[in-house]
Amino acid sequence: MALTNETIKDRLTAKFGDQLTHFEEPYGLLTFEAPSELNLKVMQFLFDDEELRFQFLTDLTAVHYPNQPGRELAVVYHLHNLTDNIRLRFKVFTSSAQPDIFTATQLYSSANWMERETYDFFGIHFVGHPNLKRILNVDEMEYFPLRKEFPLEDQTRIDKDDAMFGRGPLPAAANKGAVETPMAADQPTFPAHGTPGVEGSKQDWPTNTTKL
Amino acid sequence: MARPVRFNIHPIEADSKDNISLANMPEGYTGEGFFATKLSSVVGLARKNSLWPLPFATSCCGIEFMAVMASHYDLARFGAERLAFSPRQCDLLMVMGTIAKKMGPILKQVYLQMAEPRWVIAVGACASSGGIFDTYSVLQGIDQVIPVDVYVPGCPPRPEAILDGFMKIQELVGQESVRRRGSEQYKALLNSYGIQ
Amino acid sequence: MSTEQHIKLPEGSIEKTTTTLNLGPTHPATHGVFQNILELDGERIVSAEQTVGYIHRAFEKLAERRPLYQITTLTDRLNYCSSPINNMGWHMTCEKLLGVKTPKRVDYLRIIIMELARISDHLICNSVVGVDSGAFTGFLYVMQYRELIYEIYEEVCGSRLTTNMGRIGGFERDFTNTAFEKLEKFMAEYPAVLKEFESLFTRNRIFMDRTIGAGPISPERALNYGFTGPNLRAAGVDYDVRAHQPYSSYEDFEFDIPVGSTGDCYDRFLVREGEMWQSLRIIEQAYKKVQEFKGAEATVFHADVPAYYLPEKKDVYTKMEALIWHFKIIMGETEIPPGEVYHAVEGGNGELGFYLISDGGRTPYRLHFRRPCFIYYQAYSEMTKGAMLSDAVIVMSSLNLIAGEMDA
Numbered sequence: 001m002a003l004t005n006e007t008i009k010d011r012l013t014a015k016f017g018d019q020l021t022h023f024e025e026p027y028g029l030l031t032f033e034a035p036s037e038l039n040l041k042v043m044q045f046l047f048d049d050e051e052l053r054f055q056f057l058t059d060l061t062a063v064h065y066p067n068q069p070g071r072e073l074a075v076v077y078h079l080h081n082l083t084d085n086i087r088l089r090f091k092v093f094t095s096s097a098q099p100d101i102f103t104a105t106q107l108y109s110s111a112n113w114m115e116r117e118t119y120d121f122f123g124i125h126f127v128g129h130p131n132l133k134r135i136l137n138v139d140e141m142e143y144f145p146l147r148k149e150f151p152l153e154d155q156t157r158i159d160k161d162d163a164m165f166g167r168g169p170l171p172a173a174a175n176k177g178a179v180e181t182p183m184a185a186d187q188p189t190f191p192a193h194g195t196p197g198v199e200g201s202k203q204d205w206p207t208n209t210t211k212l
Numbered sequence: 213m214a215r216p217v218r219f220n221i222h223p224i225e226a227d228s229k230d231n232i233s234l235a236n237m238p239e240g241y242t243g244e245g246f247f248a249t250k251l252s253s254v255v256g257l258a259r260k261n262s263l264w265p266l267p268f269a270t271s272c273c274g275i276e277f278m279a280v281m282a283s284h285y286d287l288a289r290f291g292a293e294r295l296a297f298s299p300r301q302c303d304l305l306m307v308m309g310t311i312a313k314k315m316g317p318i319l320k321q322v323y324l325q326m327a328e329p330r331w332v333i334a335v336g337a338c339a340s341s342g343g344i345f346d347t348y349s350v351l352q353g354i355d356q357v358i359p360v361d362v363y364v365p366g367c368p369p370r371p372e373a374i375l376d377g378f379m380k381i382q383e384l385v386g387q388e389s390v391r392r393r394g395s396e397q398y399k400a401l402l403n404s405y406g407i408q
Numbered sequence: 409m410s411t412e413q414h415i416k417l418p419e420g421s422i423e424k425t426t427t428t429l430n431l432g433p434t435h436p437a438t439h440g441v442f443q444n445i446l447e448l449d450g451e452r453i454v455s456a457e458q459t460v461g462y463i464h465r466a467f468e469k470l471a472e473r474r475p476l477y478q479i480t481t482l483t484d485r486l487n488y489c490s491s492p493i494n495n496m497g498w499h500m501t502c503e504k505l506l507g508v509k510t511p512k513r514v515d516y517l518r519i520i521i522m523e524l525a526r527i528s529d530h531l532i533c534n535s536v537v538g539v540d541s542g543a544f545t546g547f548l549y550v551m552q553y554r555e556l557i558y559e560i561y562e563e564v565c566g567s568r569l570t571t572n573m574g575r576i577g578g579f580e581r582d583f584t585n586t587a588f589e590k591l592e593k594f595m596a597e598y599p600a601v602l603k604e605f606e607s608l609f610t611r612n613r614i615f616m617d618r619t620i621g622a623g624p625i626s627p628e629r630a631l632n633y634g635f636t637g638p639n640l641r642a643a644g645v646d647y648d649v650r651a652h653q654p655y656s657s658y659e660d661f662e663f664d665i666p667v668g669s670t671g672d673c674y675d676r677f678l679v680r681e682g683e684m685w686q687s688l689r690i691i692e693q694a695y696k697k698v699q700e701f702k703g704a705e706a707t708v709f710h711a712d713v714p715a716y717y718l719p720e721k722k723d724v725y726t727k728m729e730a731l732i733w734h735f736k737i738i739m740g741e742t743e744i745p746p747g748e749v750y751h752a753v754e755g756g757n758g759e760l761g762f763y764l765i766s767d768g769g770r771t772p773y774r775l776h777f778r779r780p781c782f783i784y785y786q787a788y789s790e791m792t793k794g795a796m797l798s799d800a801v802i803v804m805s806s807l808n809l810i811a812g813e814m815d816a
Contacts, residue, residue, distance in 0.1 A: 027504055027749050057634055059750070059761055059778040078750060078763070078778070082631075082645075085652050089750065110634025113786045121468070136461035136815055137349060138314045145348050145469060152347060152466075152473055268434060270441050270463050271812045272488035272570055275532070279558075279568075282551035297434070312815075315433065315441060315462045322434060344481065347466035368569050 003051065003084040005030040011052060015045055020090075029087050036092040039075070040102040046079060046088070047107060054079040054088055057104065060114035062122045064096075066148045072096040073124055077104075094124070096147075103129040121146035235261055252390045259303070259329070260385040261291040263378075266302035268322065270309030273336035276368040277308050285371040290378055299325035304381060305358075310338035311351045323358045324407065328393045331385065332360045333377050337367045359401055426454050431800065433462045439536070439804065440811025442785070451796050456789040460782070464815040471775040475740040476502050477576060477716060479775065484570035486777060487813040490529035490756040492521045492561065492573045497753035500655055501762040502576045502716070505749045510711045513701050514578040515657035516694045517709070520591065521564065521573065522656075522753075523687040523694070527598075528557045529756030530638070530680040530687075533808040537677055538609060540805045541618045546608050553601050556594050563587035577717045578710025588695075595692060602688075606681055619673035623791040623803030630671060633790075634783040637758025639807060642679045643671030649754040660697070663690050673799075673806040680808075715742045740770055757781050757808055781807075781814040 008030055012020055020042070022033040034042050046054040059078040066072055071093040079088045094101060103126040104111040115126045116135040123144035126132055134141065143150060238257055240249025265287070269277050280287050281295065296302050299322050311319055323332065334354050337343035340363040342352035354360060361384055364377035392398055402408070432443035441462035447454040467482050474482070483494040496518050503510060510518075531554055535547035558568040563586050565573040574580065609615045625635075630643040640647055646667045650658045666682030668675030701708075710717055714733045723730035736742050746768040752761040761778030784807065792800050 026747055029750060031748075056631055058752075058759070059763060059776070061763060061776040063765060063774045076763070078761070082647055082652075087750070108634070109629075109632045110783050110786065113782060114634075117782070134461075136464040138461075145466065150348075152469055272485055274440070275488055276569055278532075279551065279555065282555075283548050284552060284555050310463055310465055312461070312463050312465065314464065318433060318462070345465045345470065347470060349464045349466050370568070 003081065003086050005086075008052060008086070008088065011049065012042075012045075016042065029089055031089040031091070033091050033093065036075075036094045036101055039077070039090075039092045040104060040107070042090060043077065043079070043104055043107055052081065053083060054081045056080040056082050057108040057110050057114075058087070060104070060111055060118060062118045062124055064122060064147045068093075070095045073099050073122055075101055075118065075124060096123070099124040100127050101125070102127050105129060120144070123147070252388065253386075255390060256386040256388055260382040263290070263292055263304045263331075263381065263385065264294050264296055264302045265292050265304040265306045265378075266297060266299055266322070266326070267295055268305055268307045268309075268319065270307075270311065270315065271338070273308035273339070273368040276371055277306070277335065277374065280371040280374050285375060287375070287378065290375070290382065292378070299323075300327060302326060303330060305330065305332045306335055307332065307339045307354050308335040310336075310343060310345060311354050311357075312349050313351050314349070316351050316357050319354060320357045320407075329385075329388070331362075331381055332358055333362045333364065333381055334360045335364045335366075335374055335377060336369060337365055339363075340365060343367060357405065358407075359405060425449065429797070433459075439809060440814070442809065442811055442814060444788070444800065444804070446797070446800060448797060453792050453795050453797065453800060456792050456800070458785060458788055460785065460811075460814050462815070463811045465812075467777065467816045468775055471772055473771055475742070475770050476744060476772070477737075478740075479772070480574075481570070481572050483777075484572055485812050486779065486816060487529065487756055487760070487781070487810045488569060489532045489810060490525035491569065491571045492525040493529075493753060493755050494760065495571060495573050496522055496656070497751065497755065497760055498762055499574055499576050500753065501749060501751040501764055503711075503713075504751050505747055505764060505766065506576070506713065506716065506745065508577055508711050508713050510578060510656070511705075511708045512657060513698060513705060513708050514710060516698050517579060517583060518574065518656050519658065519661070519694045520691050520698070521561075523690045524557050524560060524594075526687050526756055527684050528554050529808070530684050533756075533806070534605075534609075534677055534680050537619070537673065537802065537806045538615070540801050541615055543608065543612075543615070546605055550601065550605055553594075553598055556590070556597075560587060560590045560594065563590060575710065575717050577713040578708075580710075582707065582709040591691075591695065595688070595695070599688060602681075602684060609677065610681070616674060618798075619677060619802060619806070621670075622673040622795060622799040623671075623806070625671040625787060625791050627671070629787070629790065633787040635758065635787065636780050636784075637754070637756070638676060638679045638683060639671070639784055640758065641666065642668035642675035644669055649752050649759050653752065655751070655753060661690050661693050663687075673802050676806045743768060743770055744772070752778065755780060755813075757810065757813065758784070760813075777816055779813045779816055781809050782816070785809055785814060 005025055009023055012032070016038070019038060020032050020034050024031045046052050056079065057077065058080045061076050063074045063076060064072060065074065073096055074091045074093050076089060076091045092101060101124055103115055105115065112130070113135060115129055116132060118124050119126060119132055120134045120136050121144060133139065137145065235257055238249045238253035240247055267274070267277055279285060305323060305326060307319065334340045338345060338350070339354050342350050344367065346352070351357065362377050362380045364373055366373050426447040426449045429446045429448050430443065431446055433441040443459040443462070445457045445459070465485070467486070470482055471479050480495050480498055483498040484491040486494045531550045535550050538546040561571050561573065562568055563584055565571050565580070625643050627644040630640050631645060635643065636647065644667060646665045648665045651665060663686045666679045666686065668679050714729070716737065718737055719730035719733055724734045744766040746766050748765040750761060750763045752759045758780030759778065760780060763776040763778065764772050765774040767773040788803065788807070792803055795803070
């Protein structure tokens with residue numbers, strides 16, 4: 001008998017009862033929600049059961065919902081049964097005050113880096129992870145960038161040269177001794193054409209293509 | 213090669229009589245058995261036709277650079293025959309691709325290891341200014357960390373554009389004064405980047 | 409010899425019997441930026457620790473600010489050796505979310521482009537394995553044929569590498585006759601080239617000695633590490649998203665799935681070679697099917713999705729609905745239906761998945777890319793345990809690690 005979403009749902013509810021909630025099938029993919037302490041038990045059950053055999057972890061990621069107090073961070077697991085060709089998704093919710101989730105690295109080695117990435121982006125602490133440190137960002141970063149409270153373009157960053165967009169004077173570091181004023185303002189004063197030895201004067205930058 | 217590779221659909225016969233160009237002599241005063249010119253012209257001529265690049269390829273522009281290195285666009289005919297990956301042996305640092313903030317110190321270290329005279333070309337939008345990635349993790353242009361001579365825009369720039377940038381570097385190299393690297397302005401430039 | 413120590417050595421370094429070697433992140437150009445810190449006992453690798461993130465560009469954060477069709481340019485830069493596959497995978501994800509059904513001709517044209525992209529990706533990987541084992545000729549030779557593929561892309565979308573090809577629902581313009589001519593030229597010339605490339609490597613004694621036994625992995629470990637794509641197939645598991653969960657009418661095509669046995673570098677090389685032959689086969693079948701469309705069907709190149717597909721300019725000037733759609737699309741005011749969808753395509757490196765959560769606004773609420781390179785690079789330390797130093801480089805290049813996809 002082919003494995004269907006119905007069968008999976010029945011076996012899951014038989015084992016876990018009503019702890020698993022929100023069974024849905026968006027676009028044909030069975031999705032449900034589990035309490036955060038049970039994530040490993042659910043995955044272990046799905047792995048070991050002879051009929052279910054979800055033994056491939058496709059993806060592990062997280063989503064931040066700042067509007068749901070107590071349930072802000074959702075960790076989403078995508079599992080795949082390769083022999084019967086069925087996919088499954090389940091989510092666990094945890095609060096951003098104490099985002100502790102059991103790690104899946106004993107079960108799936110691929111979860112190692114995926115959990116590190118989720119920690120890096122969202123700050124979810126995976127209990128029992130062998131090496132939970134930042135993976136994609138610099139180690140010294142103090143915030144978790146993909147949380148919704150950090151907008152993308154931080155207005156206080158100075159590494160984007162606002163002067164090039166007419167939004168203020170050039171910072172001192174970029175001042176190579178040639179141009180003082182930003183381009184969008186009044187005409188910049190270049191050193192006289194052909195002043196020998198001055199960086200930025202036209203002497204250093206020939207305008208016609210020279211013969212090789 | 214037994215099979216000629218041509219892939220114009222409607223090929224025109226190439227005018228290949230004179231496809232080797234020799235470098236022109238710099239201006240100078242010729243006489244019986246001697247030729248007097250500026251040292252910087254001769255040195256510049258020699259250097260610009262034998263620039264050894266260090267391809268610092270990080271992402272997509274690196275793949276376009278591989279196309280430039282390959283036989284169709286052929287960087288070798290400009291003298292860049294030996295692409296060395298050791299900074300000690302290279303003249304031209306070609307930064308191709310996005311430089312993240314994690315990579316910035318490494319880029320600076322590679323630049324510091326290069327011996328004078330050295331030039332830097334920023335290939336692609338990401339190296340020039342951060343490109344489309346205005347994010348928390350991308351350096352908005354490598355000129356935040358190292359001085360750059362030529363910027364090649366594009367995402368990725370066509371191989372012809374990369375070659376055009378290379379030719380501009382050659383122009384810069386050919387006309388550089390021999391005293392530039394020891395001059396006060398150059399030292400000030402490096403100091404502004406924190407490089408002694 | 410004086411008794412005081414002039415050099416300050418790090419803690420425990422005299423007792424340590426292994427050497428620490430830092431491989432990367434600035435490799436010789438062909439690979440991309442990732443780092444390996446190897447502990448060597450002479451020439452043997454005792455352990456390897458990988459560091460990635462040197463080209464982290466925050467695609468997922470960027471995507472939260474862009475309407476759906478602007479995200480296509482981000483997907484280009486994932487696996488940039490085969491960017492059309494990423495583009496079309498993303499468009500298919502959006503079509504799944506929006507409930508759009510693309511016409512067959514669009515599907516077949518997409519398949520042609522995706523298989524060309526797969527050939528171009530595998531060409532880079534295989535020729536770079538050659539370069540890393542010392543054979544530069546193969547690389548130069550096949551780069552010419554990648555130029556041919558680039559020319560086909562240029563005819564279709566205007567760009568060579570980061571193609572941004574197609575739109576949600578199809579293509580932005582029909583394939584011109586020149587595109588088909590170039591495709592025919594490619595199909596005519598390429599098999600001989602691939603055969604010659606194979607003959608350079610496949611039974612080459614030096615290459616075989618270098619790659620056989622280098623970096624093997626068993627199928628169980630590969631599955632546990634989340635391998636997909638040619639690396640998994642080389643280990644012995646025949647999982648291919650095109651065959652198991654077909655998208656874009658792949659079920660109409662006949663192709664084999666090459667599978668290896670030991671999962672070492674030689675098997676990966678052969679699996680990629682085999683896949684290139686199969687891709688050629690698919691392209692030929694797709695091209696024939698495209699030729700068979702007659703009449704009005706032969707000019708269809710996109711589905712009818714007015715909310716996401718720019719109307720023709722002449723309609724914008726004359727029809728009211730077209731004007732409104734044009735305005736809404738350009739200003740980014742079309743709203744996406746709420747929902748969450750996961751769609752996977754077979755990228756050059758394996759299952760490239762897009763997990764899109766939309767809350768009904770104009771941009772995604774969360775977009776996550778399931779990047780195969782990131783997931784299987786974890787296995788590198790296990791694959792190179794006990795191997796020689798030179799194997800470390802070969803294993804890295806045969807895994808086809810594309811830094812853009814790894815760090816995203």
